[in-house]
Structures are given as structure tokens and as C-alpha cells.
Amino acid sequence: MIIRKRFLFKGTVQGVGFRPFLWRQARENALVGFVRNRSDGVIAEVEGSAPAIAAFLEQVKRRLPPLAYITGIGEEEIPPAGEDAFIIAESEGNVPGDLHITPDIATCEACLAEFSTPEDRRFRYPFINCTDCGPRLTIIDALPYDRSRTSMSCFPMCPSCRKEYENPADRRFHAEPNACPDCGPRLELLDNDGRSIAANDPVDRTLDLLRRGSILAVKGLGGFHLCVDGSNDGALKDLRSRKFREEKPLAVMVRDIAAASLLSEIGDVEKRLLLSPERPIVLTRRREGVPVSALVAPGMDTLGIMLPYTPLQHLLLAGDLPILVMTSANQTDEPICIGNREALRRLRGIADAFLVHNRDILVRCDDSVAMVAGDAPFLLRRSRGYAPKPITLKKSYPEVLALGPQIKETVCILKRNFAFLSPHIGDMETPEARDFFHENLALMERIAECRPALIACDLHPGYYTSRFAREMQGRDVVAVQHHHAHIVSCMAENHIEGEVIGLAMDGTGYGSDGQAWGGEFLIADEEKFDRRGHLRYLPLPGGERAVREPWRMAAALLREVFGVDWIEAARRLNLYPDGNSIPPGRKAETADEALSRLERVMNSGIQSPQTSSLGRLFDGVAALAGLRRRVSFEGQAAMELEALAKGRTDIRLPFTIRTDSSDSRTPHPGNLESRILDLLPAVRTIAEVLLASRPRAEIALAFHNLLPEAFRAMAETIRSEAGLNRVVLSGGCFQNRLLLTGCLVSLREAGFEVFHHRLVPTNDGGISLGQAVCAGAKNRKGLTR
Ligand code: ZN
Ligand code: ZN
């Protein structure tokens, strides 16, 4: 008997070769009918015997193409229609639902083989792609995913390309960005006035310029890169001064794993990450004496490496420049450039020439950044290659739009059991970044196909995102405390529910008491938290300025430890170096002047808020150890302290835990008290050891040994009172590999079940997910009105 069934496949099923795949399975089982894209998924109607249809469905589930991912299959029986073939039908628009747009995927092996074959018609063609690889998110204008709704719509296919595109047996069947040298996009080299530079081969000419030390702006997948020869000090010096990025580490691109292994130690997990179709920048341990300019990552023992992910990058790396610096093309803290004209305008004065093409980038997407700690990969920035693939949650939530924090900004939409996280937006300090934020809100509402009535934002009243939340008319707003959001974000990706002990170790976030939190021990579940402990409050002399000038934090530490004698200790430790490293435009101060001025600031208490931040304590200890009096980006001092922590030490740093007598919270059932973890005894020892001229590497190591031990003691105290055994680690400090692995070991030894981030950044890039889940959970319990 002949029957007919209609299947609706949901998930990542468009732009991944899913329709030709279904076509092959249908043909194999002698079924007739059709398959078509819809904006909520892929519809297939198949007609034939019941066993043949069952076999078809079985094969679909088992043989799924590499990039496809099914989240649900709808099935219904309908009357037979009596066709005589199985066809791939036109797309059908306007059915709202849940389609998952695929991220951009690195050039696949099959395409690379053609690309390297002189007889192939796409030999060295910089835009070669197929159903298994190439641009996706960054060229999509609207759904469903079809060439007409991408930036390829202005390139009519030539007969050869069309033949491939229409042949279900071909690897390029319905590969929407399909193109060749006859019909597709092309490269052009421009000078910094936007005039074309005549060249037989723009790539060869580009390599010429790079060899001479020029800075090139190169159009990539999700934006422009600034590119220089990674072994040329002069070029790097120019790049750093023109980009105002004095010291922040830059990433390099090398040809292959062999080339990466020459520069860094590449283990199995690093190798897998580097070669993955997402192609993130991977932070690796740099080898000594490699031919990378010291200006690439000054002061760091790590090196960010990525492998080529576009055909153009393969061409650039095929020449005689084995190490290219590839950094997002922007001025520090601004979003990455995508348009040719935009690049010419914004990068004027930075780039000497522009290697562009005429395929528009429609969505900005920075490179993702990953690292390996223990044996596990972690994402530090989740962007190109990953976004906008949703994070799957354990259960469904009401729709929420979370606006994120302020730095390392991302936004997140929650829809049913999916969390759609935006590409990396960056720091919301410039008008460009705020425009990009709004671009992303629109993009994510388009991708998730919803406009949530519930908004989540940070508790900080002064953040741009919080102010914007209050201006949104007719939507309910839930403000989520920063460190609660960190913990919930980690719980969400780990699919855990119920109360946990949350360790939020961070830079700073606005606390419920108005102070700058950042070393928090919470008992938390999705919708609420209880602050059961925190690092001892310390003054943050000069507020935000203390973040850029860690010597201020070090001074605050000395003052807490030595009282009025602190200035003498500060002098002996050379805390404020005379004369040098004064920012331009500020008058030089002697060390004594600077120290007494700081004394006045701390005495007045004005501009000297209290902070429990572990990140600031790291800064202070690094500055005490003579590493950094000033930093050019947040976390720099702490990163250098981590790099210094090598060898062995017999120094054990002391700490104390005491009850918080200032605790003004409403009495807790069972009268549980909150605790203060006081690390000042450790700071006193550090200062004394430094004054006695012990090697600072020992201090760095001892400090990294202290924290896991102290955290474990705090967690054990909370466990004994609250009976909780799960510990969740989140916050920017856990980007520190030593700290993270140290905590995992010490907490597991004590019998705790420990959870940390893998898919979502542990830094503020993961905050929007926590905000969204918290608001969604509150809403479900009717707590948002
Ligand atoms: Zn391919
Ligand atoms: Zn063509």
C-alpha cells in the first residue's frame, strides 16, 4: 500500500547540504515527493511503501551531513499525491518558527584540493566554497537561507556554476555562495585613497607590500583584518602605534599545524581546536626563541594562533611569509570594520593598502578565541564559527532578550530551550560600539524570529545597556546582579538546576550593596542568590583609574597591611617609578608626590569605592611584584603574574576566614552567617618576602597556590552549613589557567562536584546568557512583575 508522510525537520538544516542529502535518501528508497526550505525548517513529503518511508527516516537520522543538526522532527500522514519523482522544490517564506542559521565554516578539504589543482577551474580562486564550507551568517540578509537573500544575489551564476548548483549529486548542489572566476566575486588592491592599485595578481602584490613592512587591511569573512609580517619588528611597531594598541597581544596566522608546532607547544586538544571547522584563535604556550617578533605579545608566555579559514588566507600563507599577524581591523575597543568604504574611512591612517573584494559582509563577526586548560577546550570569545548556533538548554523558558553587561558585550535571546548568543560586540565605550550593539539586537531578533517582551540587564544603573533597558517601552525589565549572572550562565551551559555554591571570581561588577563586587561566594539557583561570603573589601583608590594603574591597588594593599608606614614600604618596593611611563598629557610627578597624593585620595574616601574583586587583588599583587604599574588593557597585570608563576616555592601564604560582623542581611533560616575571606595576611607575607628580595617568580607561584586552598576552605565552610556539594566556577579570573586548574584539583580533592565554562566565555562574554536564564526562570515563577 502506498502512503504519504510529511516531515518537518528543525534545527541546523539549511545551508548544510540537507536537501540534497534528503534527495539522495529518498531516491535510494524509491520514494517520490519533494523537499523544500521553509523559514521554520525543512519540509519533506515522501510517498511510497510504509517500510520504505521508515527506512528513509532511519537513514536520515543515521547518516546526517557533518554540519547538520536535528533538534526535532514533526511527522504527519497525508493523502498520496501520485507524483513520479522526488524533487527539490522552491523555498517557501514567512512561516515563523525555528530555523538555525549556520555559522561560517572554514574551507573544506575537498575545496582545498581543487584550489591547489592547476587544471581545476577554481585553481587559486579566493572565493571557492561548497555545501560543506564557506560563508554563511556573514552573508545572510534574511531567512530562509537562499542565494537571493544573501550578498551573493548580485552575482548571477555562469552556466557551469549553475549546473553544479542544480545537480543534486554535486557537492555544490544549492551551495548558495557558489561561484567561480567567471561569475563570482573578485579581489582588488586599493591604496589608502581608495584608488585601485594595478597588479596582475593582487595577492602577490599584497605579499610584496607585506615583505616591505607595510600594514595591509585584508577583507576576511566577518570583517577586515589588519595584517603585517609577524617577524618584522618595524611593521609591528607601526601597527601598534597607529592602532593605539600598545601592548594587547595580537594573534598570528600560520599555514598549518606543522608551522604552529614550530612556534608553540601544540597538544592534541589544541590541534583539534586549530583544525576545527570553526577555526578559532587558540591561545598556546609559546616556545622560546621562535622567529615571532617580541612585539606580538609582549610579557606573555602565550601566543594566539589560528590557521587559515578562507581561500584568500590560504593564498596569503602559501607565500614566503610563514607568520602573519592578523588582528581585527579597528581602533582599540571599536567594532571590526566590514564595508569597503567603511574600512577606507575608519582605517585611513592605519593601513597602507587595502586588499578588498566585492562580496559584501552583512554581519560583523570577530574571530573566536579558545584555550585549553587541563584537557578541555574553553571559549574565551564566542564569535565567528560559533555564532549564531544556539546553546541548547535543559528546559524551555519564556522568551527573553538579555542586553549583556558593558565590556566584552554580547546579547542573548532565549527561546524555548535555545539560547541564541550574538557575536562578540566588544566594549561599549564608543558610539561605533553602541551602533554595533543595536545592529546585533536587530540581528538576533531576526535570527531567533521573536521579539521578547521580557528584557534582562545588569544591575549597574550606569551601564549603557541598563539605561537602554529602562528606555524600552512596554517591556518588562529584570535587572540581574553581575556575579549571579556569571554563575547562572555556567549552570545553564552545564545543564544543572537547583542550589549550588557559586564562586564568582572577576574584575568588578555592581553589587547589591552598591560596592564593586568581584570575589563572591554565593549560594545560587537560577532565580536568586544569597551572598554567603566574599573577599575582604579593599579601597579602589581613584575608582576606574585604579583599573588602568595597578600601582594604586598595590598602594591600597600596603596601606591596609602597614598602616601609616605604608609609604616607606612603597618607596622601598619602588611602587611608583619616577618619571617613566607617564601617560602623554599628564605632568610628571615624583614618586613621593604621587604616593602622598594617593594617601589623600584614600583618606578622603571620595573616589575610593570598596571592592571585593579578585581581579583587582591580582593587579595589586602583580604591581607589588614589580610587574606592572600601569596596564594598557584589563587583566594585563594578572596575565603577566600568571606567566611568571613557574618553578617551585616553599612559601606558603596565610589567609583567614571570619564571620562578617557588618552583615545586615535579613536573618536567614537557621541563622547562617556570611563569611569574609581575608587575604591580607598573604599580602603582608608577600610584601615582606619582596622586601627581603626573594625572587618574584616564587611570589607569583605562591599566590597561585594560595587561592585554590583558600577557596576550598570557604567552599567547605559553606558546605558544612548548607549541605551543598556542587561548586560552580565563573568570572573573568578563571581565564587564568593556573587558577582554574588549581581550583579544579583542590575542590575535587575535597569531594566537591565542580562545574566550569566550556561553550560560553567565563568572562563577561557569557553574562548575557546568565541574565537571560535568570529572567526567564523568574518570569516562569511569576516573579518579574
Ligand atoms: Zn568546500
Ligand atoms: Zn561560475
Ligand code: FE
Ligand atoms: Fe564579570
